[in-house]
Amino acid sequence: MAGNSQRRGAIRKSSKGATVGSGGRVKRGLEGKGPTPKAKDRPNHKAYKAVQRAQKESQARPRRKQAGSEAEWVAGRNSVVEVLREGVPVTGVYVAEGAERDGRLREAFALAAERGLSLAEVSRGEMDRMTGGAVHQGLAARLPAYEYAHPDDLLERAREAGEPPLVVALDSVTDPRNLGAIVRSAAGFGAHGVLIPERRAAGMTASAWKTSAGAAARVPVAQTVNLVRQLKAYQDAGCMVVGLAADGDVSLPDLDLADGPLVVVVGSEGKGLGRLVAETCDQLVSIPMSNQLESLNAGVAASVALYAIARARG
Incomplete structure (x- = not known):
């Protein structure tokens, strides 16, 4: 029977004392605890752990080098031979199946062997794809992405050498040959x-590498997201920033602070210095010319300025 107290489990034993209702037992649990913390602020949430992991990685990761966007292909027999002669960094040389063996191809093979570079034979279709349809003449070379320095590295390099910093900054110089020439002058002076x-x-393309005549392997090239902001950072670090301009207030021979920490800004080939860059410079310096109608391109102007500064520094 349902009420048979002798049957095991038929009657539930009462607990000691009165049973507390939900209003008293979970009163605190019903009270508000404020807004729910964001996922990234809750220690047990995966978003919080991801943020902590990213912070640790950023602290451990060196900031010194940043690679360029992607590797570059040099196509054509003359072009490949030139980059191999000039010591441009190359990761591999590729020849198309059935390519005619001539003097340039044999020289490319010999130069690749001297440098210990891998030599691979691929189909013409594969070479067309790798070089983006360029006229490759059955020969191509692959260049790695250039590793740019951090802007602060340039000042540290000067400190390590015990010398006042001398940095060349370029404002929208778009010709890679001018960039290569400036890198070469920077190394020389x-x-x-x-x-x-x-x-x-x-950027540091194959053309810039070739024009630098190997100097790009000795002088670091740094990239910045915002040139004006970086120039101001150099000023805060104690550098004087001078810009080369045809209508500059100071003539280059009269630059009396050339032996101190210095940043020389070179403008673009057509428009020269941008307005914000010119306003950021401490001084605008002109190169005296016998004919005011004549002008110098970016590479030559930088070379002349660096030569004058090198003389002032003794």
């Missing part, structure tokens, strides 16, 4: 590095 913007400016 004791500059500690070259600074370029990330956008709307020439």
